[in-house]
Amino acid sequence: MINIQKYLFFVMMMLFSTFSLAQKKTNFVVVLDAGHGGKDAGARGVADLEKNIALDVVLRFGAMIEKNHPDVKVVYTRKTDVFLELWERTKISNANKANLFISIHCNSAKNTSAYGTETFVMGLSRMGETDEVSRRENSVIILEKDQEKYEKFDPNDPEAVIAFEIMNATYKEQSIRFADLVEKKFVNEQGRKSRGVKQANFHVLRGNASPSVLVELGFISNYEEGTYLASDEGKQASTESLYKAFKEYKKEFDRRSGITSDSDKPKVAKETEKPLEGKVLKVKFLETTLKYTNTSPQLKGLTDVEIVQDGNKYVYYYGNTNLRSRGEELLNVVKRKGFPKASLEEFDLNKKLEGQKNYRVLFMSSNKKYKEKDDRFNGLTNVLRVKSGTMFNYYFGSDKSMNAAQKTLETVQKKGFRNAFIVTFNGEEPM
Structure with missing residues (x-):
């Protein structure tokens, strides 16, 4: 006791x-x-x-x-x-x-x-x-x-x-x-x-x-x-x-x-952060030859991911901001999700691709050959069809800047093609 x-x-x-x-x-x-x-x-x-x-x-x-x-x-x-x-x-x-x-x-x-x-x-x-x-x-x-x-x-x-x-x-x-x-x-x-x-x-x-x-x-x-x-x-x-x-x-x-x-104690008001002029920041977190959908487990729960195909590689970006502080916050979010090598990339909105290079949005792949104004395109017109092996890839738009390509991508996604992504072209051929 x-x-x-x-x-x-x-x-x-x-x-x-x-x-x-x-x-x-x-x-x-x-x-x-x-x-x-x-x-x-x-x-x-x-x-x-x-x-x-x-x-x-x-x-x-x-x-x-x-x-x-x-x-x-x-x-x-x-x-x-x-x-x-x-x-x-x-x-x-x-x-x-x-x-x-x-x-x-x-x-x-x-x-x-x-x-x-x-x-x-x-x-x-x-x-x-x-x-x-x-x-x-x-x-x-x-x-x-x-x-x-x-x-x-x-x-x-x-x-x-x-x-x-x-x-x-x-x-x-x-x-x-x-x-x-x-x-x-x-x-x-x-x-x-x-x-x-x-x-x-x-x-x-x-x-x-x-x-x-x-x-x-x-x-x-x-x-x-x-x-x-x-x-x-x-x-x-x-x-x-x-x-x-x-x-x-x-x-x-x-x-x-x-x-x-x-x-x-009373604080001196902080100077308002100035947005980057004509530029945006995105978090690049993955670069691979594999194509993942926005719901793939390999993206570890990150949503609204932007995918850009460049040659045989797919580059995955998260976020879009013109504030440096917000960019750092987004980078930390991505790293916490399990991408320790993620980096903050700066894009010049006014920079245009040279020569015949352009950006197009890939929104559908099929083993069937569809006409330009097929109902399956949900109203998208001037669609470019490119054969790749036994498959046909369908692209929309043609933009010289990444900023314009992003807006095109948003338009395509609103048409119901949530897994669409941006591809770099040389003329009418994917690079």
């Missing part, structure tokens, strides 16, 4: 010391904990170990905070590949009077199709799934020398549960708030799947005298997600989502503390 009076006394002392320190402290302290390390590799992913991904993200995360928040003290439990016992991580956090403790991990499952992010706060798990996660993350204690440091918690002991809930209630609301921000940023900023905010009995969280969370960046046992999280793009995107969650949490903390941040 746990002595509830002892824990109540401990909680009161913890609250008093925290309140006293809050009166004197001028800096916000965040402790960043890269899970596992050294002889504890954590989960083994399809592309890298958990300990390596966690450390990389933590170092990026910390650098981002240090660069943008001079009033924040960033403390790392580890900055290299070293082994730390769980109690040491908690000790570092409490010794530095942390305002927030963030432990970064990667998930793993026998079911390799499992994927998604999830963020944990300290609490009594009510799901077998979270029990499994806590068992895995707590299992590092078998590598530690002195396992007696960890009090055994009996969830069937009412007195123990009451004491546990009292201790946990002190920081639970703020822990859940930050956890919720993290999961929302993963979804809204990266388009990731969130498995939600959950509670579990983690040793690394239980002893913390501050709001504390444990973030699972995703399942490195899943081929696609594991490969993504091991990539530079995946780690950077995860870092940026974490940072945006921290930035919002810190702003709320300052507001509650009566601190006016630079973002709350």
Whole structure:
């Protein structure tokens, strides 16, 4: 049986010391904990170990905070590949009077199709799934020398549960708030799947005298997600989502503390971005000899894709804007969809093809030879028929500039030919 009076006394002392320190402290302290390390590799992913991904993200995360928040003290439990016992991580956090403790991990499952992010706060798990996660993350204690440091918690002991809930209630609301921000940023900023905010009995969280969370960046046992999280793009995107969650949490903390941040001060109106004159930006994300329809799984859910055939290659573009900032946003969308080598291409709307070169729109292919004004053309006239092997390709329009060709393509698509695309011609022959 746990002595509830002892824990109540401990909680009161913890609250008093925290309140006293809050009166004197001028800096916000965040402790960043890269899970596992050294002889504890954590989960083994399809592309890298958990300990390596966690450390990389933590170092990026910390650098981002240090660069943008001079009033924040960033403390790392580890900055290299070293082994730390769980109690040491908690000790570092409490010794530095942390305002927030963030432990970064990667998930793993026998079911390799499992994927998604999830963020944990300290609490009594009510799901077998979270029990499994806590068992895995707590299992590092078998590598530690002195396992007696960890009090055994009996969830069937009412007195123990009451004491546990009292201790946990002190920081639970703020822990859940930050956890919720993290999961929302993963979804809204990266388009990731969130498995939600959950509670579990983690040793690394239980002893913390501050709001504390444990973030699972995703399942490195899943081929696609594991490969993504091991990539530079995946780690950077995860870092940026974490940072945006921290930035919002810190702003709320300052507001509650009566601190006016630079973002709350009157802002000088930003100069309106000027559109590119006579030019548009598109995201080139795929170039292949294969022709895909707009609904092909190879396009990974991108819609309204523009396809241009140039010789024996098909080039796939996404988006159309004359604003540089919007172009960068579109590029990030495409990269998050799984095209890391996508690039932003600039097109001169007034530039015209030289000589007999022109753009035409291929809207139908058939093994049958149709007349120029066939009803199957849905009102399109002056259709060019070109034989290719045993097939007949049907083209509409003849434009010298890409801008005009795009308008022709829109006209054709409105006629019901959604999979139409632009082809470069030399006279009346496809190039």
